[in-house]
Amino acid sequence: MKLVxxxxxxxxxxxxxxxxxxxxKIKQEISQGNKVIVVVSAMAGVTNNLVDLVxxxxxxxxxxxxxxxxxxxxxxxxxxxxxALDNLNIKARSWLGWQVPIISDxxxxxAIIEEIKTNHILEFLKTNQVAxxxxxxxxxxxxxxxxxxxxxxxxxxxxxxxxxxxxxxDIYTDVDGVYTTDPRIVKSAKKLDQITxxxxxxxxxxxxxxxxxxxxALAMKYxxxxxxxxxxxxxxxxxxxxxxxxxxxxxxxxxxxxxxxAKITLSGVPDEPGQAAEIFGALAKYSINVxxxxxxxxxxxxxxxxxxxxxxxxxxxxxxxxxxIQKKIGFRKFITETNVVKISVIGNSMRTxxxxxxxxxxxxxxxxxxxxxxxxxxxxxxxxISSDYYELAMRSLHSAFxxxx
Amino acid sequence: MKLVxxxxxxxxxxxxxxxxxxxxKIKQEISQGNKVIVVVSAMAGVTNNLVDLVxxxxxxxxxxxxxxxxxxxxxxxxxxxxxALDNLNIKARSWLGWQVPIISDxxxxxAIIEEIKTNHILEFLKTNQVAxxxxxxxxxxxxxxxxxxxxxxxxxxxxxxxxxxxxxxDIYTDVDGVYTTDPRIVKSAKKLDQITxxxxxxxxxxxxxxxxxxxxALAMKYxxxxxxxxxxxxxxxxxxxxxxxxxxxxxxxxxxxxxxxAKITLSGVPDEPGQAAEIFGALAKYSINVxxxxxxxxxxxxxxxxxxxxxxxxxxxxxxxxxxIQKKIGFRKFITETNVVKISVIGNSMRTxxxxxxxxxxxxxxxxxxxxxxxxxxxxxxxxISSDYYELAMRSLHSAFxxxx
Numbered sequence: 160m161k162l163v164x165x166x167x168x169x170x171x172x173x174x175x176x177x178x179x180x181x182x183x184k185i186k187q188e189i190s191q192g193n194k195v196i197v198v199v200s201a202m203a204g205v206t207n208n209l210v211d212l213v214x215x216x217x218x219x220x221x222x223x224x225x226x227x228x229x230x231x232x233x234x235x236x237x238x239x240x241x242x243a244l245d246n247l248n249i250k251a252r253s254w255l256g257w258q259v260p261i262i263s264d265x266x267x268x269x270a271i272i273e274e275i276k277t278n279h280i281l282e283f284l285k286t287n288q289v290a291x292x293x294x295x296x297x298x299x300x301x302x303x304x305x306x307x308x309x310x311x312x313x314x315x316x317x318x319x320x321x322x323x324x325x326x327x328x329d330i331y332t333d334v335d336g337v338y339t340t341d342p343r344i345v346k347s348a349k350k351l352d353q354i355t356x357x358x359x360x361x362x363x364x365x366x367x368x369x370x371x372x373x374x375x376a377l378a379m380k381y382x383x384x385x386x387x388x389x390x391x392x393x394x395x396x397x398x399x400x401x402x403x404x405x406x407x408x409x410x411x412x413x414x415x416x417x418x419x420x421a422k423i424t425l426s427g428v429p430d431e432p433g434q435a436a437e438i439f440g441a442l443a444k445y446s447i448n449v450x451x452x453x454x455x456x457x458x459x460x461x462x463x464x465x466x467x468x469x470x471x472x473x474x475x476x477x478x479x480x481x482x483x484i485q486k487k488i489g490f491r492k493f494i495t496e497t498n499v500v501k502i503s504v505i506g507n508s509m510r511t512x513x514x515x516x517x518x519x520x521x522x523x524x525x526x527x528x529x530x531x532x533x534x535x536x537x538x539x540x541x542x543x544i545s546s547d548y549y550e551l552a553m554r555s556l557h558s559a560f561x562x563x564x
Numbered sequence: 565m566k567l568v569x570x571x572x573x574x575x576x577x578x579x580x581x582x583x584x585x586x587x588x589k590i591k592q593e594i595s596q597g598n599k600v601i602v603v604v605s606a607m608a609g610v611t612n613n614l615v616d617l618v619x620x621x622x623x624x625x626x627x628x629x630x631x632x633x634x635x636x637x638x639x640x641x642x643x644x645x646x647x648a649l650d651n652l653n654i655k656a657r658s659w660l661g662w663q664v665p666i667i668s669d670x671x672x673x674x675a676i677i678e679e680i681k682t683n684h685i686l687e688f689l690k691t692n693q694v695a696x697x698x699x700x701x702x703x704x705x706x707x708x709x710x711x712x713x714x715x716x717x718x719x720x721x722x723x724x725x726x727x728x729x730x731x732x733x734d735i736y737t738d739v740d741g742v743y744t745t746d747p748r749i750v751k752s753a754k755k756l757d758q759i760t761x762x763x764x765x766x767x768x769x770x771x772x773x774x775x776x777x778x779x780x781a782l783a784m785k786y787x788x789x790x791x792x793x794x795x796x797x798x799x800x801x802x803x804x805x806x807x808x809x810x811x812x813x814x815x816x817x818x819x820x821x822x823x824x825x826a827k828i829t830l831s832g833v834p835d836e837p838g839q840a841a842e843i844f845g846a847l848a849k850y851s852i853n854v855x856x857x858x859x860x861x862x863x864x865x866x867x868x869x870x871x872x873x874x875x876x877x878x879x880x881x882x883x884x885x886x887x888x889i890q891k892k893i894g895f896r897k898f899i900t901e902t903n904v905v906k907i908s909v910i911g912n913s914m915r916t917x918x919x920x921x922x923x924x925x926x927x928x929x930x931x932x933x934x935x936x937x938x939x940x941x942x943x944x945x946x947x948x949i950s951s952d953y954y955e956l957a958m959r960s961l962h963s964a965f966x967x968x969x
Contacts, residue, residue: 175620212640213647215580220647227643227658231636238632239617242625253632257662258707302663 161326162284163188166198166294166316170333171390172236173203175243181331181390182243185289189249194284196323198294198316199240201232222267226296226306230256233293233312241291251289254280256296256304261315263297263305270297270305272314275322292319313374321381328383329396330370335389336397337362337369339562340414345554347563351412353398358412359385361505361539365415375399410515411506411560414553419471420450422499422531422543425481427462427491437488438465441480447473451501451534451543462491466532468543471497499531500549503541504556515560516540522559528552566731567689568593571603571699571721575738576795577641578608580648586736586795587648590694594654599689601728602656603699603721604645606637627672631701631711635661638698638717646696656694659685661701661709666720668702668710675702675710677719680727697724718779726786733788734801735775740794741802742767742774744967745819750959752968756817758803763817764790766910766944770820780804815920816911816965819958824876825855827904827936827948830886831869832896840870842893846885852878856906856939856948867896871937873948876902904936905954908946909961920965921945927964933957 165188167181188195201209209228213220237253244251259280263270280290294312297305307314313330320328335350337359342348354362356379363372369387378385378399388396428434435454442449452467469477474495481493509515519540523530528551532543544552557563570593572586593600606614614633618625642658649656664685668675685695699717702710712719718735725733740755742764747753759767761784768777774792783790783804793801833839840859847854857872874882879900886898914920924945928935933956937948949957962968 175617178621209640212580212644216583216644216647217651221650224643224646224650224658227660228640231639234636234639235614235617235633238629239621241629242618242621245626245629246622253629255632255709304660 160192160194162194162196162323164196164198164316164320164323164325164328165331166312166329167240167331167390168200168312168333169203169206171331172199172201172240175239177390178236178240179243179246182240182247182249184331184390185244186247186249189289193326194287195289196280196284196319196325197240197289197291198312198319199233199236199291200294200312202236205232205235223303226267226304229306230293230296230304233295237291237293244289244291249289250287251291252283254290254292256293257298257302259292261297261318263299263307265299265301265303265305267299267303267305269308270299272297272307272318275318277322280323311371311373313371314377317374317377317381317383317385320383321377325383327386328378329386329388331388331390332369333389333391334369334387335392335394336387337367337399337413339412340553340557341367341416344416344550345414345557347557349562351397352395353400354412355402355507356399357538358505358507359399361503361536362413362415365501365503365505365539365541366417367413367415370399410509411504411562413505414556414560414562415503415505416549416553417501417503418546418549420468420497420499420501420543421471421474421477422466422468422496423477423481424464424466424494424496425488425490425492426464426494428465429489430461430463434488435465437484438481441484442469442477445473445476445480447477447480451532451541453532453534468499468501468532498546499543500546501541501543502549502552502556503539504560505539507538509538509540518559519556522555523552526551526555565597565599567599567601567728569601569603569721569725569728569730569733570736571717571734572645572736572795573605573717573738574608574611576736577604577606577645580644582795583641583645584648584651587645587652587654589736589795590649591652591654594694598731599692600694601685601689601724601730602645602694602696603717603724604638604641604696605699605717607641610637610640628708631672631709634711635698635701635709638700642696642698649694649696654694655692656696657688659695659697661698662703662707664697666702666723668704668712670704670706670708670710672704672708672710674713675704677702677712677723680723682727685728716776718776719782722779722782722786722788722790725788726782730788732791733783734791734793736793736795737774738794738796739774739792740797740799741792742772742804742818744817745958745962746772746821749821749955750819750962752962754967756802757800758805759817760807760912761804762943763910763912764804766908766941767818767820770906770908770910770944770946771822772818772820775804815914816909816967818910819961819965819967820908820910821954821958822906822908823951823954825873825902825904825906825948826876826879826882827871827873827901828879828882828886829869829871829899829901830893830895830897831899832867833870834894835866835868839893842889843870843886846889847874847882850878850881850885852882852885856937856946858937858939873904873906873937903951904948905951906946906948907954907957907961908944909965910944912943914943914945923964924961927960928957931956931960
């Protein structure tokens with residue numbers, strides 16, 4: 160008998176009628192002869208309300224207590240879904256993180272799963288019942304509730320699928336799969352039947368908000384067969400797997416965009432060793448995630464410009480941090496720009512293909528779109544452009560790489 | 565160093581500003597050199613919302629899952645109060661029922677506390693921190709969350725005070741103490757400085773909604789010094805203790821009333837052995853709590869009338885239950901009346917006093933108030949009267965027993 164893990168996110172469990180609907184989906188899965196573990200998020204909006212409640216109590220809450228509050232969201236959903244299953248004569252019970260137990264480290268608010276004990280759930284599954292596990296939560300060795308950080312339920316589901324060697328892990332969400340690009344922007348966007356972990360990882364971190372990056376990385380590590388599909392429609396979704404089995408494929412699989420970027424340029428930085436370390440070390444201290452970094456080559460070995468991007472929300476912190484070390488670094492000007500968007504083309508086959516960069520830059524040039532910054536990895540090329548042109552850039556790139564067909 | 569248990573109910577923790585206020589009350593207690601354990605309820609309204617959520621999912625939820633949902637209310641409060649204490653530089657941590665642990669039986673939805681393990685909390689208190697325990701919840705030997713039934717947080721607090729041999733258990737609530745009668749009805753009602761467990765027990769079960777009956781019974785059993793006081797005003801409250809230490813006292817300590825009563829009369833019940841057992845056995849099967857019972861003496865040994873009271877909310881169930889056994893019993897008429905109120909006079913000294921009944925009946929007669937049913941216990945006399953006259957009855961009895969002074 161196969162074991163499958165089904166994960167239902169916030170909008171899939173938005174309210175009681177929706178919870179009753181997914182109970183029917185679970186019934187379908189059981190009727191196919193599968194053993195089922197379900198992982199649930201908090202009902203849509205609940206987590207935000209709980210965060211607000213904590214914030215109105217204190218600006219600096221202890222994260223160990225923050226987790227006690229936040230974990231109640233998933234606790235409620237798992238019990239309500241169990242009750243809904245029971246109504247369909249499907250035997251089930253809720254399992255909280257500490258009951259499984261899902262053991263994590265003690266970095267409250269952003270805990271890392273260390274181990275999932277399988278013995279209780281395995282015993283339980285023998286009784287032909289459905290285990291409905293609260294996602295997002297674990298228990299530390301101090302016997303206290305932890306949470307995995309926002310979006311952590313995807314990670315819970317993948318970790319559980321890995322621990323129980325599940326046949327597959329289905330992530331039910333409000334989209335029906337992974338697309339070549341955002342269908343709201345590019346009408347000709349196509350749903351992908353399958354995609355590799357690496358590609359999905361780039362898509363996820365590049366702004367395709369389908370799956371949490373961390374959960375994809377975990378699935379890749381443990382080779383968990385992932386599927387993203389809709390909780391609202393009865394469609395096959397997109398498989399995220401080790402290798403694409405299609406012989407023929409487009410050299411790139413998708414185009415991602417990320418809106419909330421800010422660009423910082425430090426101009427006239429004295430060209431001396433250790434300057435970059437000084438700057439990015441200071442930003443790291445405030446956990447500011449620096450993404451693209453370019454340094455203009457210094458012609459006269461006197462001064463250079465350093466440009467980098469950070470999340471727009473971190474701009475104020477970054478500005479005050481950098482200005483504190485202005486004297487020490489000795490740069491001339493500090494220039495920021497927030498009217499920018501990062502566009503990435505992603506493709507597993509890019510490694511063996513040349514010409515992707517050429518096609519990308521030519522396409523943008525043909526549309527009179529100026530490129531601010533470029534960065535590349537093995538399977539992606541990203542450019543930072545003015546936000547005025549991002550829809551045009553996405554549409555023309557989607558077409559140029561043959562994804563419209 | 566003394567250990568005190570402070571319990572804060574729903575309105576005391578109604579919202580975040582209120583939670584911050586009670587953090588100040590706790591600070592006061594600590595500044596007096598006491599070690600403190602706090603027990604909290606869910607924020608006002610939260611439990612009702614959670615019950616509604618469960619009910620909208622199923623009419624017949626498994627109580628084990630119902631408890632998983634309901635316990636989140638107290639879970640949230642205990643963490644928020646801990647955060648508020650931390651803001652005042654008072655070191656604290658939240659303790660959930662399963663973390664203490666508070667071990668209960670497995671009657672989910674209405675569990676009974678079996679044992680409170682004290683070792684973890686005792687270790688913790690040595691670090692001079694405040695333990696903020698979620699009331700109302702426990703853990704069964706099946707390692708699942710249980711709840712103690714509505715109002716169970718009072719019981720949690722008393723049980724914890726008993727387990728830790730606390731100096732006293734303060735129940736903070738929205739009234740400033742126990743009164744000789746309901747001050748909203750009788751203007752001359754007086755706050756009592758102290759009252760015995762037995763008297764409080766009668767007052768609580770007779771409709772003075774200050775403390776849950778079960779918690780008073782538990783306090784009496786373990787001789788826990790209870791105090792009821794206001795979370796909104798800085799007043800001394802009422803002590804509930806073993807013996808009143810006052811030399812002089814009124815022979816009765818209070819007058820209680822209970823509005824939601826229904827009276828049922830079965831007339832023409834054949835006077836044969838086993839009839840009462842048949843009737844009340846049938847009602848017990850549906851957990852209908854029968855209160856006052858009177859049976860008219862049958863003069864000719866042929867037929868008798870049986871009158872009893874039940875909670876008004878159980879009337880429909882009681883009616884259908886009784887009508888099912890009408891043929892078997894063979895009574896003639898089934899008469900119900902809901903326009904009735906039970907008035908009780910309560911006094912510990914009543915045991916050694918005669919004349920209480922006489923004063924009571926005379927007072928009612930002088931006011932032309934007809935008595936439907938009478939029942940008595942060692943420390944109380946209750947009468948059922950028409951609800952039209954209950955305020956008049958309470959006022960005149962309050963005065964007749966010298967409580968106005």
